[in-house]
Amino acid sequence: MTDAEGFSGLAYVSGICFLLLASLTWLRQQRHRLPYPPGPSGLPVLGNTLQMPHERQWLQYVEWGKKYGKIIHLSVLGRSMIILNSADVIVELLEKRSKLYSDRPTIPLAGEMIGYDQYIALEHYGSRQTEGRKLITGALSVRNMPKLHQIEESKVVHLMSRLIARPVEFRLHLRWFVAAVAFEYTHAYQVEDCDDYFVRLAERVNNDFNTVVKPGKYLVDIFPFLKHIPGWMPGTKFKAVAKEARERVQRLADETFEVVQTRVADGTARASFTADLIEGNPERTPEEEDIFKTTSMTFYAAGTDTTVSTLESFFLMMTLHPEIQRNAQAEVDHVIGSDRLPKVSDRPRLPYVEGLIKEAFRWNPVFPLALPHYLNQDDVYEGYHIPANSTVIANSWAVLHDPSLYPQPFEVLPERYLQQEHGLNPDPKSFAFGYGRRVCPGQPLADDLVFIVAVTILATLNISQPIGADGLLVKPNVSCTGVALSHPGPFECAIAARSVEAEHQITHAASC
Structure with missing residues (x-):
């Protein structure tokens, strides 16, 4: 050339x-x-800060969506917040463009000061976060699920026994069951009741998390420079809150890990997620050990509160809809019979029960608003400019109550997933466990727990409205509580064995 x-x-x-x-x-x-997406007009400098709702934000976002559309732009002290109110925009941005939207925003109090940004839920996207997810998804792989199913099926009979013995304490029993399964699988640790030291500590950590991630509750999240001012100054109560919460979450991660580490060292450790990590990595670095600790803690602590909430919704649905309960019981009786208790392996043959479980996830979603995503560079969607460094929030509640996706969205209709002539409603689990590369890695565990509890209750128990002192049925309260995480409000229900034979079956199984 x-x-x-x-x-x-x-x-x-x-x-x-x-x-x-x-x-x-x-x-x-x-x-x-290009213009930003539409949204309510705000004030100079403050933007929409004073308009941000403090409770049930998802409902306000739905109202704004009726006026401004499926994607909304808000400004909070000059920082952009993007609200996604429909399934198509969520899928397009958080799923199809997940590379751009997989990070988490920095939350000064919860993340930097307490340290939740070292745990998978709030961790920044990167190698550490990816490694933690791989550990959990590996533990919940098809190869490992039989062991988990064995634990679930063993513990659920004791749950039924407790529900029959003390039905008024059903919420307490649900908390015990989820904690018992999770601790057994992750640490081979036996939980006898909810007064267990680690269970109480985990619940404190969950309560801390649900409090500190509430938008606008602490000024330091709006004015990050406040984290640098001395703790003795007025208005710095958040520093004490952060110190106590940080100490609790660190203690939970360290102490549960140390229990297993000691057992591995003296040769008494039973097989578990944490024991496998320790035994398989004898020359681990301090950084690797920290990932093991935080991942192990995330495995059980993060999933317990959310799964209990979904199970509470199932109890509320059964209390309100006896006809749905009868339909589900008829399917269970036909498929399983009365001579044995259900197993996880029965699930494919129970389509109506499957639809009922999907409704439990949809009707009262545990996370009405998905945990926030963070856009790391400028993007364009349908002619709108979405600026870099935006906090992006998917309104899962809006999607799961969208009548174009779920006709009669406030009704409990298990058959909505079975009616072929009108097109199947989408699986709500696609919207209930997060999106894109930040979808919850513990979804298989939560899904299994809800199924085995629901199907075993349907096989052996009846849930109904209690009778009040006046002799009339007491209609349950259907309100929800919580901010980041939603629980059904306080309600009562009556619980009894379906038959003498069912009660004997539970008693026998629990004694084995």
Whole structure:
């Protein structure tokens, strides 16, 4: 090749590079000329800060959505917040463009000061977060699920026994069951009751988390510079809150890990998620050990509160809808019979029960608003400029109550997932466990726990409205409590064995 030819080729490549650079520059300029998504007008500097709801934010976002559309732009002290109110925009941005939207925003109190940003839920996207997810998804792989199913089926008979003995304490029994399964699988640790030291500590950590992630509750999340002012100054109560919460979450991670580590060292450890990590990595670095601790803690602590909430919703649904309970019981009786208790392996043959479980996840979603995502560079959607560094929030409640996806969205209709002539409603679990690369890795565990409890109750117990002192049925309260995480409000229900034979079956199974 001659020098002239070489120069000509270099000039051609350079020209192409110049055109690409010019095109990117033009696109960047055009993005900044595009409008933000619509939203309520705000004040100078403050933006929409004073308009942000403090309770049940998802409902306000739905109302704004009726006026401004499926994607809304808010400004909080100059920082952009993007609300996604429909399934199509959530799928397009958080699923199809997950590479751009997989990070979490920095939350000064919960993340930096308490340290929740070292745990998978709030951890920034990167190698550490990816490694933790891989550990959990591996533990919940198809190969490992039989062991988990064995634990679930063993513990659920004791749950039924407790429900029959003390039905008024059904919420307490649900908490015990979920904690008992989770601790057994992750640490081979036996939980006898909810007064267990680690259970109480885990619940304190969960309560801390649900409190400190509440938007706008602490000024330091709005004015991050406040974290640098001395703790003796007025208005710095958040520093004491952070110190106590940080100590609790660290104690929970350290002490539960140390229990298993001691057992491994003296040769008494039974097989568990944490024991496998310790035994399989004898030369682990301090950084690896920290990932093991935080992942183990996330495995049981993060999933217990959410799964209990879904089970509470199931109890409320059964209390309110005896006809649905009878339909589900009829299917269970037909498929399983009365000579044995249900197993997880029965699930594929129980489509109506499956629909009922999907409704438990949809009707009162545990996370009405998905944990926030963070956009790491400018983006464009349907002619709107979505600026880099935006906090992006998916309104899962809006999607799960969208009548175009779920007709009669406030009704409990298990058959909505069975009616082929109108097109099947989408599986709500696609919207209830997060999105994209931040979908909850513990979903298989939560899904299994809800199924085995629901199907065993349907096989052996009746849940109904209690009778009040006046002799009339007491209608349950259907309100919800919580901010980041939603629970059904306080309600009463009556629980009894379906038959003498069912009670004997439970008693026998529990004694084995």
